[in-house]
Amino acid sequence: MAGYAGSMTWVLVLLLAGAGGAFAGESARKVYGTAALMVVVEREDGRVAVIDSVEHELIGRVAGLGDLRHASIVFSRDARFAFVAARDGTISKIDLLGMNVAAQNKAGDRSIGIAISRDNMYIMVCNYEPGGAVVMDSATLEVVKEIPAEFTRPDGSKSRARTVGPLDTADNLMIFALMEGNAVWVVDMRQEGFPAVRKFEDVGDTPYDQLITPDGRHYIVGLLNSDWMGLLDTWKLDGMKRIDVRERKTALKKEGEKVPLHHIPHFESWAIAGRLAFVPAFAEKRVIVYETDGWTVVKSIPVSGTPLFVVARPGGREIWVDNVGEPGGPGERLVEVIDVERLEVKKTIDAGKGAIHPQFTPKGESVYISVQGEDRIAVYDADSYTLVKDFPAKRPSGIFSSDRASKFGL
Amino acid sequence: MAGYAGSMTWVLVLLLAGAGGAFAGESARKVYGTAALMVVVEREDGRVAVIDSVEHELIGRVAGLGDLRHASIVFSRDARFAFVAARDGTISKIDLLGMNVAAQNKAGDRSIGIAISRDNMYIMVCNYEPGGAVVMDSATLEVVKEIPAEFTRPDGSKSRARTVGPLDTADNLMIFALMEGNAVWVVDMRQEGFPAVRKFEDVGDTPYDQLITPDGRHYIVGLLNSDWMGLLDTWKLDGMKRIDVRERKTALKKEGEKVPLHHIPHFESWAIAGRLAFVPAFAEKRVIVYETDGWTVVKSIPVSGTPLFVVARPGGREIWVDNVGEPGGPGERLVEVIDVERLEVKKTIDAGKGAIHPQFTPKGESVYISVQGEDRIAVYDADSYTLVKDFPAKRPSGIFSSDRASKFGL
Numbered sequence: 001m002a003g004y005a006g007s008m009t010w011v012l013v014l015l016l017a018g019a020g021g022a023f024a025g026e027s028a029r030k031v032y033g034t035a036a037l038m039v040v041v042e043r044e045d046g047r048v049a050v051i052d053s054v055e056h057e058l059i060g061r062v063a064g065l066g067d068l069r070h071a072s073i074v075f076s077r078d079a080r081f082a083f084v085a086a087r088d089g090t091i092s093k094i095d096l097l098g099m100n101v102a103a104q105n106k107a108g109d110r111s112i113g114i115a116i117s118r119d120n121m122y123i124m125v126c127n128y129e130p131g132g133a134v135v136m137d138s139a140t141l142e143v144v145k146e147i148p149a150e151f152t153r154p155d156g157s158k159s160r161a162r163t164v165g166p167l168d169t170a171d172n173l174m175i176f177a178l179m180e181g182n183a184v185w186v187v188d189m190r191q192e193g194f195p196a197v198r199k200f201e202d203v204g205d206t207p208y209d210q211l212i213t214p215d216g217r218h219y220i221v222g223l224l225n226s227d228w229m230g231l232l233d234t235w236k237l238d239g240m241k242r243i244d245v246r247e248r249k250t251a252l253k254k255e256g257e258k259v260p261l262h263h264i265p266h267f268e269s270w271a272i273a274g275r276l277a278f279v280p281a282f283a284e285k286r287v288i289v290y291e292t293d294g295w296t297v298v299k300s301i302p303v304s305g306t307p308l309f310v311v312a313r314p315g316g317r318e319i320w321v322d323n324v325g326e327p328g329g330p331g332e333r334l335v336e337v338i339d340v341e342r343l344e345v346k347k348t349i350d351a352g353k354g355a356i357h358p359q360f361t362p363k364g365e366s367v368y369i370s371v372q373g374e375d376r377i378a379v380y381d382a383d384s385y386t387l388v389k390d391f392p393a394k395r396p397s398g399i400f401s402s403d404r405a406s407k408f409g410l
Numbered sequence: 411m412a413g414y415a416g417s418m419t420w421v422l423v424l425l426l427a428g429a430g431g432a433f434a435g436e437s438a439r440k441v442y443g444t445a446a447l448m449v450v451v452e453r454e455d456g457r458v459a460v461i462d463s464v465e466h467e468l469i470g471r472v473a474g475l476g477d478l479r480h481a482s483i484v485f486s487r488d489a490r491f492a493f494v495a496a497r498d499g500t501i502s503k504i505d506l507l508g509m510n511v512a513a514q515n516k517a518g519d520r521s522i523g524i525a526i527s528r529d530n531m532y533i534m535v536c537n538y539e540p541g542g543a544v545v546m547d548s549a550t551l552e553v554v555k556e557i558p559a560e561f562t563r564p565d566g567s568k569s570r571a572r573t574v575g576p577l578d579t580a581d582n583l584m585i586f587a588l589m590e591g592n593a594v595w596v597v598d599m600r601q602e603g604f605p606a607v608r609k610f611e612d613v614g615d616t617p618y619d620q621l622i623t624p625d626g627r628h629y630i631v632g633l634l635n636s637d638w639m640g641l642l643d644t645w646k647l648d649g650m651k652r653i654d655v656r657e658r659k660t661a662l663k664k665e666g667e668k669v670p671l672h673h674i675p676h677f678e679s680w681a682i683a684g685r686l687a688f689v690p691a692f693a694e695k696r697v698i699v700y701e702t703d704g705w706t707v708v709k710s711i712p713v714s715g716t717p718l719f720v721v722a723r724p725g726g727r728e729i730w731v732d733n734v735g736e737p738g739g740p741g742e743r744l745v746e747v748i749d750v751e752r753l754e755v756k757k758t759i760d761a762g763k764g765a766i767h768p769q770f771t772p773k774g775e776s777v778y779i780s781v782q783g784e785d786r787i788a789v790y791d792a793d794s795y796t797l798v799k800d801f802p803a804k805r806p807s808g809i810f811s812s813d814r815a816s817k818f819g820l
Binding site (some may be wrong): 079081216274 | 444446485645771
């Protein structure tokens with residue numbers, strides 16, 4: 001065969017499939033582009049399922065990824081690789097063509113979030129333990145920098161804060177927040193040594209999650225115990241403004257009704273559609289709509305449970321909301337579709353027990369939903385709201401579409 | 411080998427490279443994701459060059475694509491395939507993994523534009539000859555529907571109009587304009603037989619190009635001989651509003667200066683950044699800035715030549731403008747960078763003779779520019795405005811990044 005390599009009229013490519021059993025049930029290797037893959041976390045088995053979202057075909061699974069509770073995934077620029085951050089600090093680089101683990105390393109003992117630098121060169125991981133952030137080489141996952149998130153307590157002693165984030169920006173910054181330190185740090189990934197070029201203090205009580213607006217310009221941080229969110233113009237980096245969110249505490253609950261906070265909503269799945277932002281209320285059965293010019297409340301929209309992921313359909317005409325609800329109750333089966341023009345629920349879908357984390361295909365004609373309580377991934381036609389396909393999956397949770405590769409903060 | 415196919419612990423994949431000489435100069439086949447490929451039209455040779463925009467490496471070339479003057483390219487959802495519309499009506503489906511022509515067919519005798527339906531199932535091509543649009547199966551390029559763009563002349567006779575477009579929307583519509591008919595038609599790709607569900611008449615004199623706003627909601631059509639553009643809300647489809655563009659005729663030219671219209675600017679490379687639109691003026695050396703709420707003029711920004719492609723850097727902080735200028739004059743060498751906050755030119759780059767069509771990598775850290783008069787493709791670092799790489803290429807023109815696969819109207 002070597003003789004052919006020189007003229008290259010045709011070539012043989014040998015691909016090694018790493019994970020055992022990755023291709024069970026398939027009789028021939030599929031050839032596929034990587035721009036529209038769905039990577040689904042199968043939490044209990046420490047593995048991911050990789051699905052072609054054009055044909056809705058399972059490509060395979062990759063296992064051995066650590067403790068995947070609240071696992072987070074980002075993609076290399078060409079979407080060949082998925083980088084998975086496991087709760088136990090294991091960072092895995094999955095080759096989505098070879099369907100194997102191309103590299104693996106520990107970023108810490110307890111990790112929460114991951115991002116890839118604008119130039120595709122580095123991975124940043126936010127850790128709970130030890131508190132801080134870690135920069136890894138995206139080729140090898142070698143740790144190239146540790147950034148302890150040190151803050152000073154009121155008594156003058158120093159400690160390391162748990163961090164949340166990070167998010168990448170168009171200027172190749174990485175932004176993360178210090179949960180205990182009530183701070184937001186901005187790291188410049190273009191500079192030698194990855195310095196924290198800004199440290200905003202006293203942003204509010206207990207940052208818990210964050211987002212970059214779809215236009216790439218603004219950073220928003222949510223605060224568990226403050227009546228505002230922080231807003232930062234990443235072009236100017238001139239200070240955190242406050243967005244009033246007292247509305248989220250004005251309950252619509254009936255008297256005596258209790259709605260526990262089952263999960264803390266994740267900001268990155270807040271929805272921004274046109275000039276409206278759709279925000280899940282804590283421990284309340286409603287979605288709050290803000291207009292993003294002055295960040296005033298436009299409306300609160302009642303839904304069936306406490307919303308966790310609030311996701312804009314590509315094109316911005318609908319918002320899809322899951323409900324964590326009471327375990328075993330009807331709320332946690334329902335996915336609701338909000339009409340963006342009318343600002344009301346136009347459709348309620350009974351997607352099954354524990355349906356969470358709607359993720360659209362890149363142009364929004366289909367939506368993938370993890371039905372945790374029924375060990376399956378459901379695919380809906382987003383025009384007709386009908387089920388078109390089911391994949392068996394062990395306790396599926398987060399779903400990540402590879403078109404995130406070209407989006408800031410995702 | 412057949413025995414291995416059952417257990418599938420590892421598999422062999424055989425890829426046939428179609429075009430002769432596709433891999434000249436490469437010693438081993440590269441494995442790559444498809445989400446960040448640059449496909450560059452080499453006009454005179456009827457071929458395209460395919461470049462990995464992460465590593466800035468030439469992957470190969472595919473030839474035999476017809477007359478590529480004003481060629482237009484769209485991508486399949488997974489970005490494995492590029493669909494190329496040649497001026498002579500040849501439509502080619504290029505396999506960007508196999509680097510060969512996977513299918514080819516004629517859409518007409520003279521084609522101008524191409525789009526792929528939201529569901530990845532169909533290609534639509536706009537033709538000058540015969541006037542109208544053609545729908546092809548995206549798998550085979552078989553023609554499944556012809557849509558003659560018939561209009562009635564003032565004298566009552568009927569004729570077929572040249573069409574421009576089409577553009578795809580989030581509702582799986584295709585929209586195109588009739589150059590002679592002064593009309594805009596909307597085809598519903600979800601319905602059997604692809605009916606034209608709306609035909610807007612008298613939209614203005616001679617539509618020449620169009621765009622979908624980045625939020626996916628609005629369609630805008632440019633008119634060669636009217637003092638307005640047409641604006642359509644694709645959610646409502648309730649009529650074409652008029653945007654006043656008389657500003658484009660209020661020349662900034664010195665008395666006696668003549669600035670010929672070398673090329674008609676292409677709308678799809680108008681830039682919208684935040685709430686500002688950056689529009690090339692016809693035959694004038696300036697870019698007009700509109701605010702997109704009321705479409706009033708904010709400013710006219712002088713540039714060195716007549717701008718052709720006006721492109722927003724991902725993140726929206728800069729607008730890059732090429733200049734067709736006087737052939738052989740200094741203007742046609744220059745690419746200018748407009749600062750979106752200050753609304754003025756912050757940097758002028760001498761990119762070489764006939765530098766056109768800046769195309770950013772998906773997150774905007776690099777920009778590819780065709781330097782037609784010097785037979786090369788230049789790659790600039792977009793932060794430092796320095797040249798980082800050159801690729802020899804025969805009269806390069808349009809450059810298309812495969813992250814367009816997930817964007818409406820591109």
